Amino acid sequence: MTSTKLDRLxxxxxxxxxxxxxxxxxxxxxxxxxxxxxxxxxGLFNAxxxxxxxxxxxxxxxxxxxxxxxxxxxxxxxxxxxxxIDQVFDWFIEPHKxxxxxxxxxxxxRYQCASGGLATSILTELVVSKQVDGIxxxxxxxxxxxxxxxxxxxxxNNILNNRGSVYxxxxxxxxxxxxERHEGKLALMGLPCQLSAVKQVMRVRNLDAARLxxxxxxxxxxxxxxxxxxxxxxxNIDPDLVTAIRYRSGGWPGxxxxxxxxKENDGGNDQPVVLLDRSAxxxxxxxxxxxxSGSHYPDFCKVCADQTATSADISLGDAWLPEIxxxxxxxxxxxxxxxxxxxxxxxxxxxxxxVEIQEATVAAVIRSQGDSLVGRKLGRWGRHIxxxxxxxxxxxxxxxxxxxxxxxxWKCIERRMLQKLAEIKYQGFAFFCFMVxxxxxxxxxxxxxxxxxxxxxxxx
Numbered sequence: 001m002t003s004t005k006l007d008r009l010x011x012x013x014x015x016x017x018x019x020x021x022x023x024x025x026x027x028x029x030x031x032x033x034x035x036x037x038x039x040x041x042x043g044l045f046n047a048x049x050x051x052x053x054x055x056x057x058x059x060x061x062x063x064x065x066x067x068x069x070x071x072x073x074x075x076x077x078x079x080x081x082x083x084x085i086d087q088v089f090d091w092f093i094e095p096h097k098x099x100x101x102x103x104x105x106x107x108x109x110r111y112q113c114a115s116g117g118l119a120t121s122i123l124t125e126l127v128v129s130k131q132v133d134g135i136x137x138x139x140x141x142x143x144x145x146x147x148x149x150x151x152x153x154x155x156x157n158n159i160l161n162n163r164g165s166v167y168x169x170x171x172x173x174x175x176x177x178x179x180e181r182h183e184g185k186l187a188l189m190g191l192p193c194q195l196s197a198v199k200q201v202m203r204v205r206n207l208d209a210a211r212l213x214x215x216x217x218x219x220x221x222x223x224x225x226x227x228x229x230x231x232x233x234x235x236n237i238d239p240d241l242v243t244a245i246r247y248r249s250g251g252w253p254g255x256x257x258x259x260x261x262x263k264e265n266d267g268g269n270d271q272p273v274v275l276l277d278r279s280a281x282x283x284x285x286x287x288x289x290x291x292x293s294g295s296h297y298p299d300f301c302k303v304c305a306d307q308t309a310t311s312a313d314i315s316l317g318d319a320w321l322p323e324i325x326x327x328x329x330x331x332x333x334x335x336x337x338x339x340x341x342x343x344x345x346x347x348x349x350x351x352x353x354x355v356e357i358q359e360a361t362v363a364a365v366i367r368s369q370g371d372s373l374v375g376r377k378l379g380r381w382g383r384h385i386x387x388x389x390x391x392x393x394x395x396x397x398x399x400x401x402x403x404x405x406x407x408x409x410w411k412c413i414e415r416r417m418l419q420k421l422a423e424i425k426y427q428g429f430a431f432f433c434f435m436v437x438x439x440x441x442x443x444x445x446x447x448x449x450x451x452x453x454x455x456x457x458x459x460x
Contacts, residue, residue: 005061006033009070014047017299018069021045022197023173025063028205033057036173038147043224044298045171065204068197069300085401089362092377093336094310097343099365100335101319102350102357107330114165114248115318116333119189119215121355122314122345124156126187131345132213133184137162138170146228146242146259150174152182165217165247165254167292168225172197179207189215191222193304195311213341216309218317218334220372223296230427231275231291237261243270252331253318255279283435290434294415295422302381302419307373308365313342320368334360334368366405374398375407381415 013019025047026034035050064070080091090096104110104117113120126132134154139162141147148170153159172194178186179198188198195216202209232239241262248254255278260270278288289295309315315336319325324332335357337343349355366373375381378398399406407415418437424430 005059005064006057009063009067012073013067013069018073019046020069020193020197020300021047021169021172022068022194023171024066024068024176024197024201027173027176028062028066030060030062031056031058034063036171038171042298043226043229044169066201068193068200071200083397088401089366092373093308093362093365095338097337097339099360099362100337100346100357101332101360101364102335102355103330103332105353105356109160110330111251113163113331114254115252116331118316118333118335118355119217120160120163121349122215123159123187123189125349125354126213127154127156127159131185132187134182134186135159136175136178136186136188138166138190140244141171144240145244146232146239147171147225150178152178167247168223168228169298176201179212180205185211185213187213187215189217191217191219192306192309192311193300195309196306199311214312216312216315218308218315218369220307220369221294221297221301223292224298226422226427227291227296231257232259235273235275237273251329253325286435286438287431290421290431295418295434297419305376305379307369307376308336310338313339314346317368320370321364334365336365366402371405371407371411374402374405380407380412
């Protein structure tokens, strides 16, 4: 018989599909009642009752204290409290020192990395200058490279080997023994939800936050591993035979997803297979949207309001700005320095010629991230929009000052409709429905545009 507190964790978080899979509850449970396991049905790493001690809970409540999802569930959104545009913009990205645009000075590194090479350059500099003893970062699982886990990297060359984005849910539970037991200083690179989990655990467990330098990556949502499994099946590839994977290659913005597959009788060489190339065709572009633009997002991504990694020392994202993307094939980062040590490090690296940075504005962050950032911050992507959250009372104001980035009701309905497709067992059929919808909407919009154009021409 499980305890009241453990029951609450599973009832309100795990069974409600809000478990982020951070593994804090499993690692810090003194009774070993919980474990993190990969759930093939959902494609996520989730908490489950441990077979080692399923009924031995002492009802200490540690699992509830360290669970970041439970804290988020009951934290009320805070409105900016002002209609001053500058302060409202600051509210969207939360505490910060400065905003920059920048990239690695090394052109080869800038080309090889996902978006400007800033993350790799910062992590490398932290190790080379001995400001930290190692980097906690996501890397492929040696036993199943299509899945990912947490590793401690201490050699600069290995930091470069683990470069690039990861678009699927990862096993984050390996971070806790490193943070708790490692005696030296560490740097951690992760997504907003991962960094917020680390921040909460370090506070609850009274761990020294000064030992950890945090690099946050902008995130509009992470897909379940079902998306990658589906891409492999489309190429008749067994996911278990994948030996390596790159989510973004070929220069910025990285349109290709490439997997290396083990082949017998091929001299031991793995064969590269392009699973998806967004620039190849409308079908491929649609396939990318189907897999990585909302349909396969877990429920905890749908209610997350933190896209810019507010718990980090330095937050990094792609500079999706027209003035940059029109003539940039190497990549540029948009950078938010949030703490004094983050600001100091950026200035030192710039002075040493390791990175190139220039001042930018908070408005540039909002333009860069668009309705994804605004929709998340206002709660318009989440299911709780049905309850008409208090943020909706401010919707008219936000819609007036940033109409081009404000996600309207139809867009929210459309996004949830597309998310339902991921629940269909036969993903090939779901993708077919998605493409029928996308093509139908495109043709309808063209017809409306043509009709309006002809009406306007007739009046003149």
